Amino acid sequence: MIGFIIAGLVIGALARLIKPGKQNLGLLATLLLGLVGSVIGGVIASLLGTGNIFELNIFGFIVSVIAAVLLIGVAEGVAGRRRVTR
Numbered sequence: 214m215i216g217f218i219i220a221g222l223v224i225g226a227l228a229r230l231i232k233p234g235k236q237n238l239g240l241l242a243t244l245l246l247g248l249v250g251s252v253i254g255g256v257i258a259s260l261l262g263t264g265n266i267f268e269l270n271i272f273g274f275i276v277s278v279i280a281a282v283l284l285i286g287v288a289e290g291v292a293g294r295r296r297v298t299r
Contacts, residue, residue: 220269220277221248221249222247224247224274224278228278236289237289238285246281250277250281251277253276254280257273257280258270
């Protein structure tokens with residue numbers, strides 16, 4: 214469990230570094246988006262037969278970071294719409 218939290222934080226931080234511009238996300242949001250991205254990446258890697266979802270492999274890690282970047286983009290879009298409508 215602690216490994217998932219650390220992996221989620223690392224993946225979320227990498228995704229924020231890759232995504233251009235300033236993101237208004239806190240540490241908890243980064244952690245949660247990184248965790249969700251790591252689960253998505255693990256599932257995709259597992260479905261493609263590169264390993265188990267609980268194994269750390271390069272393909273799963275890369276897909277996890279890509280998924281987290283996309284999730285950060287979605288979170289920014291949702292947060293931006295909330296600010297505009299208020």
